Amino acid sequence: MAIRIAYGRINHETNAFSPVDTSFEAFTRAHFLEGDALAAACAPDGYEVAGYAKNAELSGLVAALDERRGEVEGVPLLSAWAIPSGPLAEEAFETVTARLLERLRAAGKVDGVFLSLHGAMTTRHDPHPEARLLEAVRRELGPDVPLAVSFDLHAQLCAKKLAPVTFACAYRTNPHRDHARTGRRAGRILIDTALGKVRPVYRWRTLPMVLGGGTTVDLLPTMRPIFRRMSRMEREPRVLDASLCMVHLWNDDPEIGWSAHVITDGDAALADRLADELADSAWGVREVMPPAFPGALEALEEARAARLARRLGVVCLSDASDVVAAGATGENTNLLRALLEHGQGMVSYAPILDTSVAVELAGRAPGSAVDVEVGGKIDPLTNPPLRVRGRLLATQVREPFGHVAVLDLGHVKLVVTEHTPIVMKPAFYRDAGLDPWKADILVVKSFFHFRIYFAAINRRTIYVRTLGLTDVDRALGLTFDGPVHPKDKVDDWRPADRRRRGVA
Numbered sequence: 001m002a003i004r005i006a007y008g009r010i011n012h013e014t015n016a017f018s019p020v021d022t023s024f025e026a027f028t029r030a031h032f033l034e035g036d037a038l039a040a041a042c043a044p045d046g047y048e049v050a051g052y053a054k055n056a057e058l059s060g061l062v063a064a065l066d067e068r069r070g071e072v073e074g075v076p077l078l079s080a081w082a083i084p085s086g087p088l089a090e091e092a093f094e095t096v097t098a099r100l101l102e103r104l105r106a107a108g109k110v111d112g113v114f115l116s117l118h119g120a121m122t123t124r125h126d127p128h129p130e131a132r133l134l135e136a137v138r139r140e141l142g143p144d145v146p147l148a149v150s151f152d153l154h155a156q157l158c159a160k161k162l163a164p165v166t167f168a169c170a171y172r173t174n175p176h177r178d179h180a181r182t183g184r185r186a187g188r189i190l191i192d193t194a195l196g197k198v199r200p201v202y203r204w205r206t207l208p209m210v211l212g213g214g215t216t217v218d219l220l221p222t223m224r225p226i227f228r229r230m231s232r233m234e235r236e237p238r239v240l241d242a243s244l245c246m247v248h249l250w251n252d253d254p255e256i257g258w259s260a261h262v263i264t265d266g267d268a269a270l271a272d273r274l275a276d277e278l279a280d281s282a283w284g285v286r287e288v289m290p291p292a293f294p295g296a297l298e299a300l301e302e303a304r305a306a307r308l309a310r311r312l313g314v315v316c317l318s319d320a321s322d323v324v325a326a327g328a329t330g331e332n333t334n335l336l337r338a339l340l341e342h343g344q345g346m347v348s349y350a351p352i353l354d355t356s357v358a359v360e361l362a363g364r365a366p367g368s369a370v371d372v373e374v375g376g377k378i379d380p381l382t383n384p385p386l387r388v389r390g391r392l393l394a395t396q397v398r399e400p401f402g403h404v405a406v407l408d409l410g411h412v413k414l415v416v417t418e419h420t421p422i423v424m425k426p427a428f429y430r431d432a433g434l435d436p437w438k439a440d441i442l443v444v445k446s447f448f449h450f451r452i453y454f455a456a457i458n459r460r461t462i463y464v465r466t467l468g469l470t471d472v473d474r475a476l477g478l479t480f481d482g483p484v485h486p487k488d489k490v491d492d493w494r495p496a497d498r499r500r501r502g503v504a
């Protein structure tokens with residue numbers, strides 16, 4: 001008889017600085033599937049997270065199950081994902097967790113569970129709700145059923161989150177391109193574990209380090225040797241997996257830091273040795289800081305000078321202080337103001353979150369004159385509201401953005417959204433009736449992901465510092481459990497690691 005592997009996802013990347021609570025509706029609006037609908041979405045011809053990822057972790061897990069058809073069968077539980085934003089309302093966390101546990105109970109006896117988490121989800125009062133979720137799942141399963149978890153590469157690992165799990169695997173690419181591969185890696189180990197073919201033992205290390213590794217892009221020289229070494233580690237037959245998490249900077253967790261996690265087949269000493277080695281390698285690149293980003297005016301001059309890039313495609317201005325993909329609100333007006341005042345002669349498309357303006361303009365006829373104040377409805381101190389005048393090009397209702405109003409402000413075309421304007425793909429603008437190829441500048445609110453989807457049109461990326469929720473120096477103002485690099489001078493990562501892991 002086939003063994004049964006249950007699978008699900010509760011995934012949120014939380015920005016502690018955002019005043020916006022993430023509600024249960026934020027999940028149902030973005031991505032929420034249960035049971036058979038989830039199984040269909042993860043099948044080879046399905047679309048796992050509509051609009052974002054055809055194949056992600058759960059499709060990878062299902063592919064691993066398909067490789068062993070006859071021996072294993074999948075039990076779809078629930079998959080919930082919300083656009084990164086502020087801490088979850090406690091009630092939202094409890095609701096989504098209860099739904100998953102209900103499904104797990106209804107599934108009856110299972111031989112293994114796979115959960116896709118982010119690893120950087122927090123609620124208003126708890127920096128580790130994922131630990132609570134995993135503890136609850138462990139209680140349902142009892143001590144012996146394997147529980148595997150996949151994490152984002154920006155996960156914040158801690159002892160509480162890892163205690164209930166059998167092992168964890170994280171993405172190994174940044175920008176992330178291996179969601180499905182990570183699910184399949186974890187799935188294969190989980191199946192072998194459930195069938196009694198391997199006995200996974202993990203060891204992990206946590207570093208008092210929040211920044212380093214340069215841009216942290218896996219393909220660039222600072223990080224590439226480390227990721228290559230991890231792949232080589234796995235050629236040793238007793239090594240099942242190696243992961244390195246580079247932390248989500250804006251989690252309000254005193255124990256924040258990079259971490260290493262190595263899984264072997266029953267060899268704890270080897271896992272210890274390799275986890276130490278990986279931690280040392282990461283510590284070795286701590287002094288390579290991310291580049292400093294120019295301010296808006298400097299960035300505009302750089303874009304103006306990039307004539308060839310603009311002729312052959314576009315310049316992408318990544319608003320590094322208002323990265324919606326890292327939980328910012330998307331209502332930053334600082335870059336928009338600069339584009340309006342100093343961007344003449346270049347056609348720019350920009351997004352902005354403004355719920356009341358998007359709803360107010362919904363009934364108006366295209367072509368009508370518009371004179372509104374946008375931005376700063378949530379956090380006016382960071383994002384002073386900005387008066388804009390122009391013409392309404394179109395209004396739409398488009399999930400997950402809700403009401404959308406497209407404004408012609410002269411050389412700037414502004415897409416005002418009711419809900420968070422996550423600009424992951426050029427389709428954000430194309431679907432608003434704006435041809436990306438006709439622009440000189442496209443504003444995006446993402447650090448890494450957009451680079452994959454905009455690759456065909458993007459000839460130059462300029463990161464802009466505009467003062468907001470995803471500024472690196474904001475994160476350094478959080479409270480830590482001790483000295484943390486680069487805020488403080490730290491010579492050795494081991495004391496903090498031992499303290500955090502509770503090792504004498």
Ligand SMILES: [Zn+2]
Pocket residue numbers: 152153154176
């Ligand atoms: Zn990430």
